[in-house]
Amino acid sequence: MTRADDAILEFLLNEGNHPIVSTPAVIEANINYKISHVRTRLRKLDSAELVEYYDEDRGLYQISERGKAYLKGELDADDLEHTSE
Structure with a gap:
């Protein structure tokens, strides 16, 4: 897992409110990562x-x-190991 992964998940969770449904472009505009990186991480x-x-x-x-x-x-980190690449 990367910092971008956490930022994406936290944005979509929208803690304290209803979870967000979003496009990669809207996510990118809100978490300060380039669109290409957001798409890769998604x-x-x-x-x-x-x-x-x-x-x-x-x-x-x-x-x-x-x-x-x-x-x-x-979830254990081992369960997510393949997402860090």
Whole structure:
């Protein structure tokens, strides 16, 4: 996991409010990482099932239940090892 991964997940979680459904461009505008990096990390997070498509045709992502569990500290780092590349 990277700092960008945490920033993406925290943005989508929108703690204290309803989770956000967002495009990579909107995420990029809110977390201060370049769009290419956000897209790369979203693919990795999707592979690890930490985010999921809300609407694949429109490129809308949302945090998954597994992503919420990660942010709560309920997943072991070993379970997420392949997302750090």
